[in-house]
Amino acid sequence: MFNWQTAKIIDIQPVTEQTSIFKLEVLAATTINFIPGQFITFDLPISEKKTQRLKSYSIASHPHESNILELVIVKIDGGLGTEFLFDKEKCKVGTELKFRGPLGVFNLPKDLSMPHYFICTGTGVAPFRSMIKYIHASNIPYNELNLIFGTRTKADILYHDELQALSQEMDNFNYHIALSREEWNGKKGYVHALYQSLAPRNESVQFMLCGWRPMIDQARKELIALNYDKKQIHFELYG
Ligand SMILES: Cc1cc2nc3c(=O)[nH]c(=O)nc-3n(C[C@H](O)[C@H](O)[C@H](O)COP(=O)(O)OP(=O)(O)OC[C@H]3O[C@@H](n4cnc5c(N)ncnc54)[C@H](O)[C@@H]3O)c2cc1C
Numbered sequence: 001m002f003n004w005q006t007a008k009i010i011d012i013q014p015v016t017e018q019t020s021i022f023k024l025e026v027l028a029a030t031t032i033n034f035i036p037g038q039f040i041t042f043d044l045p046i047s048e049k050k051t052q053r054l055k056s057y058s059i060a061s062h063p064h065e066s067n068i069l070e071l072v073i074v075k076i077d078g079g080l081g082t083e084f085l086f087d088k089e090k091c092k093v094g095t096e097l098k099f100r101g102p103l104g105v106f107n108l109p110k111d112l113s114m115p116h117y118f119i120c121t122g123t124g125v126a127p128f129r130s131m132i133k134y135i136h137a138s139n140i141p142y143n144e145l146n147l148i149f150g151t152r153t154k155a156d157i158l159y160h161d162e163l164q165a166l167s168q169e170m171d172n173f174n175y176h177i178a179l180s181r182e183e184w185n186g187k188k189g190y191v192h193a194l195y196q197s198l199a200p201r202n203e204s205v206q207f208m209l210c211g212w213r214p215m216i217d218q219a220r221k222e223l224i225a226l227n228y229d230k231k232q233i234h235f236e237l238y239g
Contacts, residue, residue: 022071036059037104132170
């Protein structure tokens, strides 16, 4: 049985046209323990049917001895859950939401002694932000970390300044962006060309993918075609 808890929204900050960062305080707890990469599941007051009410969100913050969780959520036009979460009347600072978790096995790997490629689109960056911040804050040893983030335009890049600063501070943490809909002085196109050109062709490299089905399906196909083993490919599918 899952334990349901209550969290109160303490801050909502729009960060792109369609995306906001939500901060929640878990009530009746002074700390919330989780493994970077895990998610929580809300039971939102949006439907009579329980299955339609359950909506999951990766925790974008890292464990740091507090009862505050950060989520980064994109609004889907016509989406039942996100229409509610982005409704300023129904969902605002002070609103209490029922949730269960943290849950999930898409976790910070225990063994970071080989190069890791974290590949994501949009809000799929959330679990990787949690992992990278935790590695940094806790001085966890690693071989090489590569974050490959794909989105449409410069204005859609999430946590850009912070990730750029971390990539300068942390040895062997490389941060790459691919923009599919805007010319800029960085890479143009999708994430696929980036990992294809950057990742070494060997057995030890590990890939972690997070985001929506089109990116995940294509990346898995491309990585298998490059002769990586299925055991090297881990993913969290948002929908
Ligand atoms: C483990 C897990 C973690 C997740 N973490 C996050 C997170 O951190 N941030 C976040 O924003 N979402 C996350 N999601 C997705 C989230 O749970 C919802 O599915 C999402 O918010 C849409 O819900 P909705 O009720 O608004 O839309 P729905 O009414 O459920 O769906 C509307 C339709 O749009 C499709 N759709 C939804 N989003 C997209 C998209 N971006 N691109 C293309 N098609 C889409 C759906 O497949 C569906 O057909 C996560 C999902 C899972 C399973």
